[in-house]
Amino acid sequence: MPGNSGTGAVTRSTLRQQIADALRDEVLAGRLQPGQECTVKEIAEQYGVSATPVREALVDLSAQGLLEADQHRGFRVREYSxxxxxxxxxxxxxxxxxxxxxxxxxxxxxxxxxxxxxxxxxxxxxxxxxxxxxxxxxxxxxxxxxxxxxxxxxxxxxxxxxxxxxxxxxxxxxxxxxxxxxxxxxxxxxxxxxxxxxxxxxxxxxxxxxxxxxxxxxxxxxxxxxxxxxxxxx
Known part of the structure:
Protein backbone atom coordinates (compact mmCIF):
# COMPACT_ATOMS: atom_id res chain seq x y z
CA MET A 1 0.00 0.00 0.00
CA PRO A 2 1.18 3.60 -0.63
CA GLY A 3 1.08 4.42 3.07
CA ASN A 4 3.31 1.49 4.01
CA SER A 5 5.69 2.27 1.17
CA GLY A 6 6.04 5.85 2.35
CA THR A 7 6.70 4.80 5.93
CA GLY A 8 9.33 2.35 4.75
CA ALA A 9 11.09 5.06 2.76
CA VAL A 10 11.13 7.38 5.74
CA THR A 11 12.45 4.63 8.01
CA ARG A 12 15.24 3.77 5.59
CA SER A 13 16.14 7.41 5.15
CA THR A 14 16.28 7.89 8.92
CA LEU A 15 18.39 4.76 9.33
CA ARG A 16 20.72 5.95 6.60
CA GLN A 17 21.23 9.25 8.46
CA GLN A 18 21.71 7.52 11.80
CA ILE A 19 24.42 5.27 10.37
CA ALA A 20 26.12 8.20 8.64
CA ASP A 21 26.06 10.19 11.88
CA ALA A 22 27.44 7.25 13.88
CA LEU A 23 30.28 6.64 11.43
CA ARG A 24 31.07 10.35 11.25
CA ASP A 25 31.36 10.38 15.05
CA GLU A 26 33.67 7.36 14.87
CA VAL A 27 35.94 9.24 12.46
CA LEU A 28 35.92 12.41 14.59
CA ALA A 29 36.60 10.39 17.73
CA GLY A 30 39.63 8.82 16.06
CA ARG A 31 38.24 5.32 16.38
CA LEU A 32 38.15 5.03 12.60
CA GLN A 33 41.69 5.90 11.58
CA PRO A 34 42.82 7.54 8.32
CA GLY A 35 43.23 4.86 5.67
CA GLN A 36 41.10 2.33 7.55
CA GLU A 37 38.74 0.33 5.34
CA CYS A 38 34.95 0.34 5.79
CA THR A 39 33.02 -2.33 3.95
CA VAL A 40 29.26 -2.41 3.59
CA LYS A 41 29.15 -5.99 4.89
CA GLU A 42 31.14 -5.22 8.07
CA ILE A 43 29.17 -2.08 8.90
CA ALA A 44 25.84 -3.79 8.24
CA GLU A 45 26.80 -6.64 10.57
CA GLN A 46 28.07 -4.23 13.21
CA TYR A 47 24.79 -2.29 13.33
CA GLY A 48 22.54 -5.23 12.57
CA VAL A 49 20.94 -3.65 9.50
CA SER A 50 20.60 -4.39 5.81
CA ALA A 51 23.23 -3.38 3.27
CA THR A 52 21.17 -0.71 1.50
CA PRO A 53 21.10 2.05 4.16
CA VAL A 54 24.75 1.32 5.00
CA ARG A 55 25.80 1.72 1.38
CA GLU A 56 23.83 4.95 1.14
CA ALA A 57 25.39 6.26 4.37
CA LEU A 58 28.89 5.46 3.12
CA VAL A 59 28.17 7.26 -0.15
CA ASP A 60 26.95 10.28 1.85
CA LEU A 61 30.13 10.35 3.92
CA SER A 62 32.20 10.02 0.77
CA ALA A 63 30.41 13.05 -0.67
CA GLN A 64 31.20 14.94 2.55
CA GLY A 65 34.89 14.18 2.14
CA LEU A 66 35.28 11.86 5.14
CA LEU A 67 35.56 8.63 3.16
CA GLU A 68 37.03 7.67 -0.20
CA ALA A 69 35.46 5.09 -2.46
CA ASP A 70 37.66 2.19 -3.50
CA GLN A 71 36.30 0.39 -6.53
CA HIS A 72 37.49 -3.00 -5.35
CA ARG A 73 37.52 -2.76 -1.54
CA GLY A 74 34.56 -0.54 -0.67
CA PHE A 75 35.41 2.62 1.27
CA ARG A 76 38.26 3.84 3.44
CA VAL A 77 38.67 6.78 5.79
CA ARG A 78 40.19 9.67 3.89
CA GLU A 79 43.75 10.62 4.75
CA TYR A 80 44.24 14.37 4.96
CA SER A 81 47.63 16.05 4.95
Missing part, protein backbone atom coordinates in the same frame (compact mmCIF):
# COMPACT_ATOMS: atom_id res chain seq x y z
CA UNK A 82 48.75 19.19 6.75
CA UNK A 83 48.55 20.98 3.41
CA UNK A 84 44.90 19.92 3.21
CA UNK A 85 44.29 21.39 6.66
CA UNK A 86 46.02 24.64 5.73
CA UNK A 87 43.81 24.94 2.66
CA UNK A 88 40.65 24.12 4.65
CA UNK A 89 41.42 26.68 7.34
CA UNK A 90 42.16 29.28 4.70
CA UNK A 91 38.86 28.49 2.98
CA UNK A 92 36.76 28.70 6.13
CA UNK A 93 38.52 31.92 7.09
CA UNK A 94 37.83 33.53 3.73
CA UNK A 95 34.16 32.54 3.86
CA UNK A 96 33.67 33.78 7.43
CA UNK A 97 35.50 37.00 6.63
CA UNK A 98 33.28 37.51 3.60
CA UNK A 99 30.17 36.98 5.70
CA UNK A 100 31.28 39.53 8.28
CA UNK A 101 32.23 42.03 5.59
CA UNK A 102 28.81 41.66 3.98
CA UNK A 103 27.18 42.40 7.32
CA UNK A 104 29.44 45.39 7.99
CA UNK A 105 28.84 46.88 4.55
CA UNK A 106 25.10 46.37 4.69
CA UNK A 107 24.94 43.87 1.83
CA UNK A 108 23.58 41.23 4.18
CA UNK A 109 21.94 42.80 7.24
CA UNK A 110 22.10 40.76 10.41
CA UNK A 111 18.74 40.29 12.17
CA UNK A 112 17.81 43.18 14.46
CA UNK A 113 18.55 42.86 18.14
CA UNK A 114 14.96 43.80 18.96
CA UNK A 115 13.74 40.80 16.97
CA UNK A 116 12.45 38.41 19.65
CA UNK A 117 12.97 35.31 17.50
CA UNK A 118 16.54 36.35 16.73
CA UNK A 119 17.30 37.01 20.42
CA UNK A 120 16.01 33.53 21.30
CA UNK A 121 18.05 31.89 18.56
CA UNK A 122 21.20 33.81 19.46
CA UNK A 123 20.80 32.79 23.10
CA UNK A 124 20.72 29.16 21.98
CA UNK A 125 23.89 29.64 19.93
CA UNK A 126 25.56 31.23 22.95
CA UNK A 127 24.61 28.27 25.16
CA UNK A 128 26.20 25.95 22.63
CA UNK A 129 29.29 28.16 22.80
CA UNK A 130 29.36 27.97 26.60
CA UNK A 131 29.25 24.18 26.48
CA UNK A 132 32.03 24.14 23.87
CA UNK A 133 34.14 26.42 26.07
CA UNK A 134 33.67 24.17 29.09
CA UNK A 135 34.72 21.15 27.05
CA UNK A 136 37.75 23.02 25.69
CA UNK A 137 38.80 24.06 29.20
CA UNK A 138 38.51 20.45 30.34
CA UNK A 139 40.40 19.19 27.29
CA UNK A 140 37.43 16.96 26.38
CA UNK A 141 37.89 16.75 22.64
CA UNK A 142 34.89 14.53 21.85
CA UNK A 143 32.42 16.79 23.66
CA UNK A 144 34.06 19.91 22.23
CA UNK A 145 33.72 18.70 18.65
CA UNK A 146 30.02 17.97 19.08
CA UNK A 147 29.17 21.35 20.56
CA UNK A 148 31.58 23.22 18.29
CA UNK A 149 29.92 21.82 15.16
CA UNK A 150 26.47 22.74 16.45
CA UNK A 151 27.68 26.19 17.45
CA UNK A 152 29.07 27.05 14.04
CA UNK A 153 26.17 25.52 12.15
CA UNK A 154 23.61 27.54 14.13
CA UNK A 155 25.71 30.70 13.98
CA UNK A 156 26.11 30.43 10.20
CA UNK A 157 22.37 29.81 9.84
CA UNK A 158 21.74 33.32 11.21
CA UNK A 159 23.25 34.65 8.01
CA UNK A 160 20.18 33.35 6.21
CA UNK A 161 21.84 31.36 3.42
CA UNK A 162 21.30 27.60 3.86
CA UNK A 163 23.77 26.71 1.11
CA UNK A 164 26.51 28.70 2.79
CA UNK A 165 25.65 27.25 6.20
CA UNK A 166 25.78 23.69 4.82
CA UNK A 167 29.09 24.35 3.05
CA UNK A 168 30.70 25.72 6.19
CA UNK A 169 29.41 22.80 8.26
CA UNK A 170 30.93 20.25 5.90
CA UNK A 171 34.19 22.18 5.83
CA UNK A 172 34.35 22.26 9.62
CA UNK A 173 33.68 18.51 9.81
CA UNK A 174 36.58 17.94 7.43
CA UNK A 175 38.82 20.26 9.48
CA UNK A 176 38.07 18.27 12.63
CA UNK A 177 38.57 14.96 10.82
CA UNK A 178 42.00 16.14 9.70
CA UNK A 179 42.96 17.72 13.04
CA UNK A 180 41.82 14.98 15.40
CA UNK A 181 44.50 12.52 14.28
CA UNK A 182 47.10 14.98 15.60
CA UNK A 183 45.20 16.35 18.60
CA UNK A 184 44.76 12.87 20.06
CA UNK A 185 48.52 12.49 20.24
CA UNK A 186 48.44 14.74 23.31
CA UNK A 187 46.91 13.19 26.42
CA UNK A 188 46.15 16.53 28.10
CA UNK A 189 44.62 19.24 25.91
CA UNK A 190 43.48 21.52 28.72
CA UNK A 191 44.22 25.12 27.83
CA UNK A 192 45.25 24.18 24.29
CA UNK A 193 41.90 24.36 22.49
CA UNK A 194 40.08 27.45 21.25
CA UNK A 195 37.45 28.74 23.68
CA UNK A 196 36.29 32.13 22.41
CA UNK A 197 32.85 31.05 21.23
CA UNK A 198 30.89 33.41 23.47
CA UNK A 199 33.19 36.34 22.70
CA UNK A 200 32.41 35.85 19.02
CA UNK A 201 28.67 35.73 19.66
CA UNK A 202 28.83 38.86 21.80
CA UNK A 203 30.76 40.75 19.11
CA UNK A 204 28.23 39.83 16.43
CA UNK A 205 25.30 40.60 18.74
CA UNK A 206 26.51 44.19 18.98
CA UNK A 207 27.36 44.45 15.30
CA UNK A 208 31.10 44.58 15.98
CA UNK A 209 32.23 42.70 12.90
CA UNK A 210 35.77 44.06 13.18
CA UNK A 211 36.24 42.25 16.50
CA UNK A 212 34.45 39.18 15.14
CA UNK A 213 36.84 38.99 12.20
CA UNK A 214 39.84 39.39 14.49
CA UNK A 215 38.59 36.62 16.79
CA UNK A 216 38.12 34.19 13.89
CA UNK A 217 41.48 35.09 12.33
CA UNK A 218 43.26 34.46 15.65
CA UNK A 219 41.35 31.21 16.09
CA UNK A 220 42.37 29.91 12.66
CA UNK A 221 46.01 30.83 13.22
CA UNK A 222 46.11 29.21 16.68
CA UNK A 223 44.33 26.04 15.52
CA UNK A 224 46.78 25.54 12.66
CA UNK A 225 49.80 26.32 14.84
CA UNK A 226 48.71 23.74 17.43
CA UNK A 227 48.29 20.98 14.86
CA UNK A 228 51.62 21.84 13.22
CA UNK A 229 53.37 21.63 16.60
CA UNK A 230 51.82 18.25 17.31
CA UNK A 231 52.67 16.99 13.83
CA UNK A 232 56.29 17.95 14.49
CA UNK A 233 56.24 16.19 17.84
CA UNK A 234 56.46 19.34 19.97
Missing amino acids: LDDLRAMIEARGLVADGMFRAIAEGHKPFPRLDDRSFITTLAGVRRRGEEAQRAAAAGDLAVLIGYDLRFWRELAALFGNPYLSDFLYRLRVQCWACSVQYLRRRTDLRGELWAEHTALVDALATGDTTTARAIVAAYNADALALVERLANGT
Whole structure:
Protein backbone atom coordinates (compact mmCIF):
# COMPACT_ATOMS: atom_id res chain seq x y z
CA MET A 1 0.00 0.00 0.00
CA PRO A 2 1.18 3.60 -0.63
CA GLY A 3 1.08 4.42 3.07
CA ASN A 4 3.31 1.49 4.01
CA SER A 5 5.69 2.27 1.17
CA GLY A 6 6.04 5.85 2.35
CA THR A 7 6.70 4.80 5.93
CA GLY A 8 9.33 2.35 4.75
CA ALA A 9 11.09 5.06 2.76
CA VAL A 10 11.13 7.38 5.74
CA THR A 11 12.45 4.63 8.01
CA ARG A 12 15.24 3.77 5.59
CA SER A 13 16.14 7.41 5.15
CA THR A 14 16.28 7.89 8.92
CA LEU A 15 18.39 4.76 9.33
CA ARG A 16 20.72 5.95 6.60
CA GLN A 17 21.23 9.25 8.46
CA GLN A 18 21.71 7.52 11.80
CA ILE A 19 24.42 5.27 10.37
CA ALA A 20 26.12 8.20 8.64
CA ASP A 21 26.06 10.19 11.88
CA ALA A 22 27.44 7.25 13.88
CA LEU A 23 30.28 6.64 11.43
CA ARG A 24 31.07 10.35 11.25
CA ASP A 25 31.36 10.38 15.05
CA GLU A 26 33.67 7.36 14.87
CA VAL A 27 35.94 9.24 12.46
CA LEU A 28 35.92 12.41 14.59
CA ALA A 29 36.60 10.39 17.73
CA GLY A 30 39.63 8.82 16.06
CA ARG A 31 38.24 5.32 16.38
CA LEU A 32 38.15 5.03 12.60
CA GLN A 33 41.69 5.90 11.58
CA PRO A 34 42.82 7.54 8.32
CA GLY A 35 43.23 4.86 5.67
CA GLN A 36 41.10 2.33 7.55
CA GLU A 37 38.74 0.33 5.34
CA CYS A 38 34.95 0.34 5.79
CA THR A 39 33.02 -2.33 3.95
CA VAL A 40 29.26 -2.41 3.59
CA LYS A 41 29.15 -5.99 4.89
CA GLU A 42 31.14 -5.22 8.07
CA ILE A 43 29.17 -2.08 8.90
CA ALA A 44 25.84 -3.79 8.24
CA GLU A 45 26.80 -6.64 10.57
CA GLN A 46 28.07 -4.23 13.21
CA TYR A 47 24.79 -2.29 13.33
CA GLY A 48 22.54 -5.23 12.57
CA VAL A 49 20.94 -3.65 9.50
CA SER A 50 20.60 -4.39 5.81
CA ALA A 51 23.23 -3.38 3.27
CA THR A 52 21.17 -0.71 1.50
CA PRO A 53 21.10 2.05 4.16
CA VAL A 54 24.75 1.32 5.00
CA ARG A 55 25.80 1.72 1.38
CA GLU A 56 23.83 4.95 1.14
CA ALA A 57 25.39 6.26 4.37
CA LEU A 58 28.89 5.46 3.12
CA VAL A 59 28.17 7.26 -0.15
CA ASP A 60 26.95 10.28 1.85
CA LEU A 61 30.13 10.35 3.92
CA SER A 62 32.20 10.02 0.77
CA ALA A 63 30.41 13.05 -0.67
CA GLN A 64 31.20 14.94 2.55
CA GLY A 65 34.89 14.18 2.14
CA LEU A 66 35.28 11.86 5.14
CA LEU A 67 35.56 8.63 3.16
CA GLU A 68 37.03 7.67 -0.20
CA ALA A 69 35.46 5.09 -2.46
CA ASP A 70 37.66 2.19 -3.50
CA GLN A 71 36.30 0.39 -6.53
CA HIS A 72 37.49 -3.00 -5.35
CA ARG A 73 37.52 -2.76 -1.54
CA GLY A 74 34.56 -0.54 -0.67
CA PHE A 75 35.41 2.62 1.27
CA ARG A 76 38.26 3.84 3.44
CA VAL A 77 38.67 6.78 5.79
CA ARG A 78 40.19 9.67 3.89
CA GLU A 79 43.75 10.62 4.75
CA TYR A 80 44.24 14.37 4.96
CA SER A 81 47.63 16.05 4.95
CA LEU A 82 48.75 19.19 6.75
CA ASP A 83 48.55 20.98 3.41
CA ASP A 84 44.90 19.92 3.21
CA LEU A 85 44.29 21.39 6.66
CA ARG A 86 46.02 24.64 5.73
CA ALA A 87 43.81 24.94 2.66
CA MET A 88 40.65 24.12 4.65
CA ILE A 89 41.42 26.68 7.34
CA GLU A 90 42.16 29.28 4.70
CA ALA A 91 38.86 28.49 2.98
CA ARG A 92 36.76 28.70 6.13
CA GLY A 93 38.52 31.92 7.09
CA LEU A 94 37.83 33.53 3.73
CA VAL A 95 34.16 32.54 3.86
CA ALA A 96 33.67 33.78 7.43
CA ASP A 97 35.50 37.00 6.63
CA GLY A 98 33.28 37.51 3.60
CA MET A 99 30.17 36.98 5.70
CA PHE A 100 31.28 39.53 8.28
CA ARG A 101 32.23 42.03 5.59
CA ALA A 102 28.81 41.66 3.98
CA ILE A 103 27.18 42.40 7.32
CA ALA A 104 29.44 45.39 7.99
CA GLU A 105 28.84 46.88 4.55
CA GLY A 106 25.10 46.37 4.69
CA HIS A 107 24.94 43.87 1.83
CA LYS A 108 23.58 41.23 4.18
CA PRO A 109 21.94 42.80 7.24
CA PHE A 110 22.10 40.76 10.41
CA PRO A 111 18.74 40.29 12.17
CA ARG A 112 17.81 43.18 14.46
CA LEU A 113 18.55 42.86 18.14
CA ASP A 114 14.96 43.80 18.96
CA ASP A 115 13.74 40.80 16.97
CA ARG A 116 12.45 38.41 19.65
CA SER A 117 12.97 35.31 17.50
CA PHE A 118 16.54 36.35 16.73
CA ILE A 119 17.30 37.01 20.42
CA THR A 120 16.01 33.53 21.30
CA THR A 121 18.05 31.89 18.56
CA LEU A 122 21.20 33.81 19.46
CA ALA A 123 20.80 32.79 23.10
CA GLY A 124 20.72 29.16 21.98
CA VAL A 125 23.89 29.64 19.93
CA ARG A 126 25.56 31.23 22.95
CA ARG A 127 24.61 28.27 25.16
CA ARG A 128 26.20 25.95 22.63
CA GLY A 129 29.29 28.16 22.80
CA GLU A 130 29.36 27.97 26.60
CA GLU A 131 29.25 24.18 26.48
CA ALA A 132 32.03 24.14 23.87
CA GLN A 133 34.14 26.42 26.07
CA ARG A 134 33.67 24.17 29.09
CA ALA A 135 34.72 21.15 27.05
CA ALA A 136 37.75 23.02 25.69
CA ALA A 137 38.80 24.06 29.20
CA ALA A 138 38.51 20.45 30.34
CA GLY A 139 40.40 19.19 27.29
CA ASP A 140 37.43 16.96 26.38
CA LEU A 141 37.89 16.75 22.64
CA ALA A 142 34.89 14.53 21.85
CA VAL A 143 32.42 16.79 23.66
CA LEU A 144 34.06 19.91 22.23
CA ILE A 145 33.72 18.70 18.65
CA GLY A 146 30.02 17.97 19.08
CA TYR A 147 29.17 21.35 20.56
CA ASP A 148 31.58 23.22 18.29
CA LEU A 149 29.92 21.82 15.16
CA ARG A 150 26.47 22.74 16.45
CA PHE A 151 27.68 26.19 17.45
CA TRP A 152 29.07 27.05 14.04
CA ARG A 153 26.17 25.52 12.15
CA GLU A 154 23.61 27.54 14.13
CA LEU A 155 25.71 30.70 13.98
CA ALA A 156 26.11 30.43 10.20
CA ALA A 157 22.37 29.81 9.84
CA LEU A 158 21.74 33.32 11.21
CA PHE A 159 23.25 34.65 8.01
CA GLY A 160 20.18 33.35 6.21
CA ASN A 161 21.84 31.36 3.42
CA PRO A 162 21.30 27.60 3.86
CA TYR A 163 23.77 26.71 1.11
CA LEU A 164 26.51 28.70 2.79
CA SER A 165 25.65 27.25 6.20
CA ASP A 166 25.78 23.69 4.82
CA PHE A 167 29.09 24.35 3.05
CA LEU A 168 30.70 25.72 6.19
CA TYR A 169 29.41 22.80 8.26
CA ARG A 170 30.93 20.25 5.90
CA LEU A 171 34.19 22.18 5.83
CA ARG A 172 34.35 22.26 9.62
CA VAL A 173 33.68 18.51 9.81
CA GLN A 174 36.58 17.94 7.43
CA CYS A 175 38.82 20.26 9.48
CA TRP A 176 38.07 18.27 12.63
CA ALA A 177 38.57 14.96 10.82
CA CYS A 178 42.00 16.14 9.70
CA SER A 179 42.96 17.72 13.04
CA VAL A 180 41.82 14.98 15.40
CA GLN A 181 44.50 12.52 14.28
CA TYR A 182 47.10 14.98 15.60
CA LEU A 183 45.20 16.35 18.60
CA ARG A 184 44.76 12.87 20.06
CA ARG A 185 48.52 12.49 20.24
CA ARG A 186 48.44 14.74 23.31
CA THR A 187 46.91 13.19 26.42
CA ASP A 188 46.15 16.53 28.10
CA LEU A 189 44.62 19.24 25.91
CA ARG A 190 43.48 21.52 28.72
CA GLY A 191 44.22 25.12 27.83
CA GLU A 192 45.25 24.18 24.29
CA LEU A 193 41.90 24.36 22.49
CA TRP A 194 40.08 27.45 21.25
CA ALA A 195 37.45 28.74 23.68
CA GLU A 196 36.29 32.13 22.41
CA HIS A 197 32.85 31.05 21.23
CA THR A 198 30.89 33.41 23.47
CA ALA A 199 33.19 36.34 22.70
CA LEU A 200 32.41 35.85 19.02
CA VAL A 201 28.67 35.73 19.66
CA ASP A 202 28.83 38.86 21.80
CA ALA A 203 30.76 40.75 19.11
CA LEU A 204 28.23 39.83 16.43
CA ALA A 205 25.30 40.60 18.74
CA THR A 206 26.51 44.19 18.98
CA GLY A 207 27.36 44.45 15.30
CA ASP A 208 31.10 44.58 15.98
CA THR A 209 32.23 42.70 12.90
CA THR A 210 35.77 44.06 13.18
CA THR A 211 36.24 42.25 16.50
CA ALA A 212 34.45 39.18 15.14
CA ARG A 213 36.84 38.99 12.20
CA ALA A 214 39.84 39.39 14.49
CA ILE A 215 38.59 36.62 16.79
CA VAL A 216 38.12 34.19 13.89
CA ALA A 217 41.48 35.09 12.33
CA ALA A 218 43.26 34.46 15.65
CA TYR A 219 41.35 31.21 16.09
CA ASN A 220 42.37 29.91 12.66
CA ALA A 221 46.01 30.83 13.22
CA ASP A 222 46.11 29.21 16.68
CA ALA A 223 44.33 26.04 15.52
CA LEU A 224 46.78 25.54 12.66
CA ALA A 225 49.80 26.32 14.84
CA LEU A 226 48.71 23.74 17.43
CA VAL A 227 48.29 20.98 14.86
CA GLU A 228 51.62 21.84 13.22
CA ARG A 229 53.37 21.63 16.60
CA LEU A 230 51.82 18.25 17.31
CA ALA A 231 52.67 16.99 13.83
CA ASN A 232 56.29 17.95 14.49
CA GLY A 233 56.24 16.19 17.84
CA THR A 234 56.46 19.34 19.97
